[in-house]
Amino acid sequence: xxxxxxxxxxxxxxxxxxxxxxxxxxxxxxxxxxxxxxxxxxxxxxxxxxxxxxxxxxxxxxxxxxxxxxxxxxxxxxxxxxxxxxxxxxxxxxxxxxxxxxxxxxxxxxxxxxxxxxxxxxxxxxxxxxxxxxxxxxxxxxxxxxxxxxxxxxxxxxxxxxxxxxxxxxxxxxxxxxxxxxxxxxxxxxxxxxxxxxxxxxxxxxxxxxxxxxxxxxxxxxxxxxxxxxxxxxxxxxxxxxxxxxxxxxxxxxxxxxxxxxxxxxxxxxxxxxxxxxxxxxxxxxxxxxxxxxxxxxxxxxxxxxxxxxxxxxxxxxxxxxxxxxxxxxxxxxxxxxxxxxxxxxxxxxxxxxxxxxxxxxxxxxxxxxxxxxxxxxxxxxxxxxxxxxxxxxxxxxxxxxxxxxxxxxxxxxxxxxxxxxxxxxxxxxxxxxxxxxxxxxxxxxxxxxxxxxxxxxxxxxxxxxxxxxxxxxxxxxxxxxxxxxxxxxxxxxxxxxxxxxxxxxxxxxxxxxxxxxxxxxxxxxxxxxxxxxxxxxxxxxxxxxxxxxxxxxxxxxxxxxxxxxxxxxxxxxxxxxxxxxxxxxxxxxxxxxxxxxxxxxxxxxxxxxxxxxxxxxxxxxxxxxxxxxxxxxxxxxxxxxxxxxxxxxxxxxxxxxxxxxxxxxxxxxxxxxxxxxxxxxxxxxxxxxxxxxxxxxxxxxxxxxxxxxxxxxxxxxxxxxxxxxxxxxxxxxxxxxxxxxxxxxxx
Amino acid sequence: xxxxxxxxxxxxxxxxxxxxxxxxxxxxxxxxxxxxxxxxxxxxxxxxxxxxxxxxxxxxxxxxxxxxxxxxxxxxxxxxxxxxxxxxxxxxxxxxxxxxxxxxxxxxxxxxxxxxxxxxxxxxxxxxxxxxxxxxxxxxxxxxxxxxxxxxxxxxxxxx
Numbered sequence: 021x022x023x024x025x026x027x028x029x030x031x032x033x034x035x036x037x038x039x040x041x042x043x044x045x046x047x048x049x050x051x052x053x054x055x056x057x058x059x060x061x062x063x064x065x066x067x068x069x070x071x072x073x074x075x076x077x078x079x080x081x082x083x084x085x086x087x088x089x090x091x092x093x094x095x096x097x098x099x100x101x102x103x104x105x106x107x108x109x110x111x112x113x114x115x116x117x118x119x120x121x122x123x124x125x126x127x128x129x130x131x132x133x134x135x136x137x138x139x140x141x142x143x144x145x146x147x148x149x150x151x152x153x154x155x156x157x158x159x160x161x162x163x164x165x166x167x168x169x170x171x172x173x174x175x176x177x178x179x180x181x182x183x184x185x186x187x188x189x190x191x192x193x194x195x196x197x198x199x200x201x202x203x204x205x206x207x208x209x210x211x212x213x214x215x216x217x218x219x220x221x222x223x224x225x226x227x228x229x230x231x232x233x234x235x236x237x238x239x240x241x242x243x244x245x246x247x248x249x250x251x252x253x254x255x256x257x258x259x260x261x262x263x264x265x266x267x268x269x270x271x272x273x274x275x276x277x278x279x280x281x282x283x284x285x286x287x288x289x290x291x292x293x294x295x296x297x298x299x300x301x302x303x304x305x306x307x308x309x310x311x312x313x314x315x316x317x318x319x320x321x322x323x324x325x326x327x328x329x330x331x332x333x334x335x336x337x338x339x340x341x342x343x344x345x346x347x348x349x350x351x352x353x354x355x356x357x358x359x360x361x362x363x364x365x366x367x368x369x370x371x372x373x374x375x376x377x378x379x380x381x382x383x384x385x386x387x388x389x390x391x392x393x394x395x396x397x398x399x400x401x402x403x404x405x406x407x408x409x410x411x412x413x414x415x416x417x418x419x420x421x422x423x424x425x426x427x428x429x430x431x432x433x434x435x436x437x438x439x440x441x442x443x444x445x446x447x448x449x450x451x452x453x454x455x456x457x458x459x460x461x462x463x464x465x466x467x468x469x470x471x472x473x474x475x476x477x478x479x480x481x482x483x484x485x486x487x488x489x490x491x492x493x494x495x496x497x498x499x500x501x502x503x504x505x506x507x508x509x510x511x512x513x514x515x516x517x518x519x520x521x522x523x524x525x526x527x528x529x530x531x532x533x534x535x536x537x538x539x540x541x542x543x544x545x546x547x548x549x550x551x552x553x554x555x556x557x558x559x560x561x562x563x564x565x566x567x568x569x570x571x572x573x574x575x576x577x578x579x580x581x582x583x584x585x586x587x588x589x590x591x592x593x594x595x596x597x598x599x600x601x602x603x604x605x606x607x608x609x610x611x612x613x614x615x616x617x618x619x620x621x622x623x624x625x626x627x628x629x630x631x632x633x634x635x636x637x638x639x640x641x642x643x644x645x646x647x648x649x650x651x652x653x654x655x656x657x658x659x660x661x662x663x664x665x666x667x668x669x670x671x672x673x674x675x676x677x678x679x680x681x682x683x684x685x686x687x688x689x690x691x692x693x694x695x696x697x698x699x700x701x702x703x704x705x706x707x708x709x710x711x712x713x714x715x716x717x718x719x720x721x722x723x724x725x726x727x728x729x730x731x732x733x734x735x736x737x738x739x740x741x742x743x744x745x746x747x748x749x750x751x752x753x754x755x756x757x758x759x760x761x762x763x764x765x766x767x768x
Numbered sequence: 769x770x771x772x773x774x775x776x777x778x779x780x781x782x783x784x785x786x787x788x789x790x791x792x793x794x795x796x797x798x799x800x801x802x803x804x805x806x807x808x809x810x811x812x813x814x815x816x817x818x819x820x821x822x823x824x825x826x827x828x829x830x831x832x833x834x835x836x837x838x839x840x841x842x843x844x845x846x847x848x849x850x851x852x853x854x855x856x857x858x859x860x861x862x863x864x865x866x867x868x869x870x871x872x873x874x875x876x877x878x879x880x881x882x883x884x885x886x887x888x889x890x891x892x893x894x895x896x897x898x899x900x901x902x903x904x905x906x907x908x909x910x911x912x913x914x915x916x917x918x919x920x921x922x923x924x925x926x927x928x
Contacts, residue, residue, distance in 0.1 A: 041862035044870030045854065047805015047845035051871060054804040134795070135769075135788055219905045221809040221817055222871040271807070271871025272905050304810040495868035495906060656865035660907055664868065667908030691814035691903065699909040700893075700900040 031507045032719050035656045038499040039518065040269070049269045052225030052241030053301045060227070061090055063289050063300035064137035065282055066127040066144045067310060068119030071153035071376040071684025072166070075119060075146060078127055082143040088132040089140045091292035093285065095126075099257035108345045110255045112379045113284050119148065120168065120344035121376050122685040123309025125282070130289035130298045153376040153684040157341040158318050160184045160375040168344055168374040186346040187372035189354055191427075192335075194365025199333025202364075203324030207402050211394040212750045213733070214677030215316040218383050219668075219696045222271020223307045228286030229297040230256075236263045236287055237297075243273040243492055244531020249523050251280040256287055263287075266522040267492045274668070275382030278531045281311050305689040312381020313678060315340040315348035319394040321357075325402050329413035333365040334358050334426070336394065340387075341373045342380030348372045349380070352467075353387030356730070357395050358426035359465040360436055360622060361417040366426045376684055382533060385466045385726035389669060389733050393751065396462040396734035401747060410461040410738070411449075414624070415440045435648030435712030436463070436622035442708050443624040443646040451642060457630045458742025464623045464730030468723035469534025470615035474527035475544035477505065477552055478608035481601075483594030485509060485549075487518040489541045490529025495664075495725070496657035497537040503653050504542045504719060508549040510576035511593060518545075527612050535723030538653055539618055539714075544611040546718045551609030556596050559603045564588045617716020621723060623647035625666065625731035629739040636759030638674055638740060644706045645731075650714035650722030658724050663705040665728025671697045672729070673736040677752045776837040778803065779847025787834035794818045796834035797844060805845040805874045809903065816902030819875040819882075820844050826882040828901075845874035848881065856919040856926075857881055866915035868906035876902050880916045888924055892917065 043049040080092040095116045102110050115124045127144050131137040154160045154168070163182045173181070177188045200206050222241055230236035236258065242248050245265040253260040270277060286298040302311070317340045324332040336357050342348030350370035358366050403410045418436045425431055440463070443449070453459060476488040487505055491497065498518040506513045530536070553573045560578040561568040570585035571578050579590040600607050628642040645662040652658040675695050679687045688694045713720025733751065740758065741747050746765045748757065771786040778801065785800040792811075797803045797820070806829060809817035813828040820829045821843035822836075848855040857880050860866070867873045876899065883890060883898045890898065895916050896909070904912060 035865070037862050038865070040870070041867070042854075044867055044873050045845075045858040045861050045877060046849055047803075047874045049870055050804070051807070053798075053808065056799075133788075134799070135790060220869070220871075221815055221903055221905055222807070222869070223809065269871075270869060271809075272869040274905070301808075304812065304815075496865070654865075656911075657868070660865055660868055660911060663908035663910045664906045668905070690812050691810045692812060696903060696905060697908075698900040698903065699896040699913065702896075702909055704913070705908050705910045 029507055031503045031513055032651065032653050033655065035654060036499065036513050038496050039502060040493065040498060051222055051271050052268045055227055055239050055268065056299065057227060057297040059296045061130040061132060061293055061296050061298045062134040062137040063128055063130045063286055063298045064141040065125050065285060065306065066141045066146065068115065068122065068124040068126055070119055070148055070150050071122050071155065072151040073119045073148035074151060075115060075117060075126060076149050077147040079145040080127065083129055083140040086140050086143060088136040089129060090296065091130045091289045093128050093288045093292060097288050097292065098255065106254045109251050109280060112345060113255055113280060121378050123306065123378060125285065125310065128285040128289055130293050155375050155377055155680045155684050157316055157339050157373050157375060160341050160373045161339050161371060168376060172374060174346060184374040185371050186374055187350065189351055189368065189370035192367035196333050196335060196365045196367050199365035200324040203332040204327040205402055205406055206322065206324045207398060208320065208322035209398050209749060211319045211321065211397060213317045213390045213393055214751055215313045215377065216672045216676045217308055217313040217694065218274035218276035220272030220274060220276060223302040223304060224281055224311060225301040226283045226286050227297055227299045228283060228290050229295060230287040230291040231295040232291065234258055234262050238263065238265045238283065238287065239268055240265060240283055241268045241270045241277060243270065243277045243494065243533055245523050246490065246528045247278060247531050248280060248283055252284045252287055255280065255284045264522055264524050267520055270492050270494050273494055274384045275386060275533060276312050278382055278533050279312065304691060308689040308694055309686050310378055312379055314383035314386065315342040315380045317390040319390065321394045321398045323398050323402060325406065327406055329406065329408045329416050331361050331363055331417050334363055335367045337369040339371045339373060341375035341377065343377040344374055345379045346372055347380050349387030353391040355427035356388040356465050357391040360419060360463045361426065362419055362423055363426045384665060384668060384729040388464065388466055388730040389672060392462060392464050392730040393733035393737065397737050397749065400734065400738040400741065411440060411444050414463055432619060433712060433715055434620055434622060435710050438712050439622050439624050439646050439648050439710045442710050443626055443644065446644055446646065446708060448626055448642050448644045448706060451628065453628060456633060456743055457628060457641065458739045459626065459628050460735040460737065460739030460742060461624065461626050462731040462735035462738060464727050466535060466621050466727040468539065468618040468621055469536040470540050470618040471530040471534065471536055472528050473540040473544045473615050474529055474612035475541055475548050476526060476608055476610045477545060477548040478606065479552060479597045479600065481597055483592065483597040484515040485511065487516060487545050488521045488525055489518055489545065490521065490526045491532040491537040491541045492520050494532055495661060496654060497532065497541065499657065500538045500653040501542050501545050505545050505549050508546050509553065509593060510574065535725040539717055539721045539723045540615045542721060543615055543717055547611035548609035551611065552607055555607050556593065559596060560591055619650055619714030619716055619722045621648055621727045623727040623731055625735045627735045627739050629736060629743055631740055631743045631758060633762065636755035636762065638753065638758060640670060640703055643703060645728055646708040646710060647724065647727055648710040648712050648722060649724045650717065651711055651720035652709045653719060653721060655709055658709055659707045661724045662707045662728045665726065666705050666732055667697050667702060669729045669732025670702065670736065673733045673751060673753055675752050675754050772835050774835055774838050776839065777841045779844060789833065789835055791834045792830050793832040793834050793837055794829040796837065797829060803844055803846055807871055807874060816879060817872050817875040819878040819902065821878065821882060826879055845877055848877060855881065856922050857916065860915040860919040864911045864915035864918065866907065866911040872902060872904045876904065876912060884920050884923060888920060890920060
């Protein structure tokens with residue numbers, strides 16, 4: 021496509037109505053809990069009230085005797101002998117010898133109504149031997165800490181580490197000592213972030229059916245139904261192809277719906293209940309107690325800087341707990357820590373530590389927000405100390421194309437400098453600040469992702485196009501995929517329908533994760549469209565009796581490529597499709613692969629806050645998100661990702677966090693107590709979409725979902741510092757902690 | 769527990785169902801009447817996804833018992849459009865990209881309609897405080913607030 025670099029597209033970059041909009045504003049869209057089936061039973065799950073306890077005995081007799089109860093399952097109903105990640109998934113699905121956290125499933129029941137199932141669950145008697153527990157990472161990493169699981173350490177852990185360390189990371193480059201020696205200022209501080217939950221408004225829900233023949237079906241809200249298929253099959257010992265998983269509309273995921281929780285329980289109950297389908301819908305409390313929040317972190321950072329703001333060296337040591345299984349995103353946090361900057365010398369050390377908390381799941385740019393909080397906060401403290409402008413300092417050190425990243429590979433074309441420049445030029449930077457008000461700046465990074473992708477594009481008899489895609493649409497990806505497909509074919513946007521199809525309809529697709537849906541599914545849809553176009557050119561060539569290379573595709577039609585090719589009137593996609601039965605049968609295109617070419621995305625946020633000295637409450641006055649999208653296919657939904665990421669980051673910074681009692685139980689397991697930002701907490705969120713096209717995508721897409729959650733944590737801490745002169749190094753910065761810090765500052 | 773016969777009106781239609789006295793209005797709408805447009809996000813009245821009107825008053829249907837619907841008039845998201853004619857709020861939510869996953873959308877629409885019925889010309893702050901009982905985790909509320917303000921402006925224009 022040899023067109024101008026900008027505005028060369030007919031559809032890409034426009035803002036049409038999303039194809040699923042009508043269903044979603046009328047209540048017709050069907051989410052996880054919205055489907056019922058003939059003969060359906062309801063499931064309920066019995067959960068441990070203890071953080072750590074040996075399961076002595078489970079007596080299910082009273083529940084089984086209750087009228088309407090059709091099946092009860094415990095771990096005894098699952099296959100034995102699993103190892104590694106498969107064992108972890110099975111153990112998290114249903115506790116074996118020990119309950120490992122408050123909310124860990126220990127039994128499940130299926131009955132003829134929801135109320136009956138809940139009654140039966142209450143009749144299941146579990147005898148526990150309560151064990152000592154540990155929930156905080158700095159305690160869990162101690163050499164004499166309560167041992168959560170013997171022998172759980174992976175091979176990366178050297179001899180002699182504390183017993184709950186299950187993964188260890190150490191990597192870096194450059195001469196660290198020389199780097200720190202070359203600095204005019206070296207500072208070292210410790211930062212802590214609490215675990216937060218993705219907080220999708222739709223609780224997990226599924227409807228599973230499994231017969232004695234090992235054939236099963238599932239309807240489920242998930243970011244990735246092939247993952248659900250694989251994981252359920254592994255945990256239950258099924259053949260993967262015999263399980264057919266259909267994704268519902270999904271009410272938010274943010275990474276938290278990329279794995280299994282109660283899904284295998286519905287299948288196990290169904291199998292035991294003679295194959296009757298079993299629906300399980302989690303309560304909010306179950307979601308908060310027993311699905312994957314993110315990790316909590318304790319982080320030491322040391323940075324060297326010259327007096328004119330050049331970074332000379334960086335050293336981080338991150339300790340994270342991600343629950344009773346390995347999986348805290350320490351590795352990704354380490355890689356993100358210094359990613360925006362040219363670092364002459366850098367060292368990363370990380371510990372993944374077990375604790376008696378639920379198994380962490382991915383949460384929007386896993387690891388990046390914690391790392392950004394630590395590193396971007398310390399950089400801000402150093403800029404203050406040296407009297408440097410935080411944006412100019414970041415510009416000076418910003419990575420560019422060809423620079424070696426802090427975590428290894430060389431950056432391809434990236435847009436950090438353009439992003440920082442756009443932030444600098446924004447009017448919010450010159451808005452006057454009043455007393456008790458302050459401004460904070462921070463940068464953020466995410467890798468983005470390609471991954472396993474399989475897409476089919478098929479022509480209908482009228483020349484309209486159906487795309488079969490495998491990445492559930494959470495935030496408007498059907499619109500972006502339809503735009504790219506229609507652009508490629510040269511047909512109207514409305515002539516493309518994108519369906520998210522079940523596991524039997526395509527090869528394996530990774531979930532909608534890693535900001536990959538518009539990048540990878542979009543790229544595959546374009547490739548598949550090009551394959552269909554090639555076939556249409558071939559058929560026209562046969563009809564015209566000319567060489568296929570002498571046929572070209574322009575604006576939704578074939579035509580001879582030049583005067584030498586012959587004189588034939590163009591044939592539209594509708595004409596070709598209308599005759600395809602006579603010219604060789606169905607026309608479709610398919611593309612699959614492990615897609616590469618994804619491009620990193622950088623962002624910069626600028627926030628103005630006001631802090632009430634009486635209460636410690638922080639009000640966000642102004643908020644600006646600037647981020648490189650590569651190419652914004654549907655800019656309204658790109659803005660939406662930026663705004664949504666910022667809002668989640670603001671919540672993490674100011675208010676959200678898991679609160680555990682001394683008994684190891686989660687104390688804030690409802691939305692009243694786990695308070696996410698509401699409309700009256702936030703201002704409008706300004707956005708600037710920077711477009712430095714990614715050469716690895718036909719339209720330049722990078723992926724936009726995740727970067728935006730990282731900068732708010734440090735940007736708000738930096739703004740609170742500006743407003744109050746007080747530095748907060750622990751999250752959340754809620755009114756009591758801000759007030760206490762301000763008092764300590766006055767008294768100190 | 770034996771069930772109780774309930775006669776009520778939903779979106780103008782007379783309906784009947786048998787409710788266990790422990791079931792919420794939300795359970796009855798979804799499981800007995802098949803009106804699954806109204807969503808459950810929390811079950812404790814904190815998220816607003818189950819917003820409906822009861823005799824014109826905005827309520828969380830998870831905090832109302834099904835048997836309390838006897839003889840009342842209930843309005844849900846399914847009753848907002850008139851045939852193919854979407855309510856201006858529904859149109860503006862699509863136009864402004866005021867939804868991402870869409871799960872909170874029915875509750876926001878019902879709550880926003882209740883606001884505009886009372887106050888056709890709300891300020892941004894009034895919109896934000898009225899909708900503070902409806903949680904959205906995807907959008908950061910920016911586009912939702914804009915859609916509600918724009919719908920209000922259009923409805924005022926039409927009313928002139």
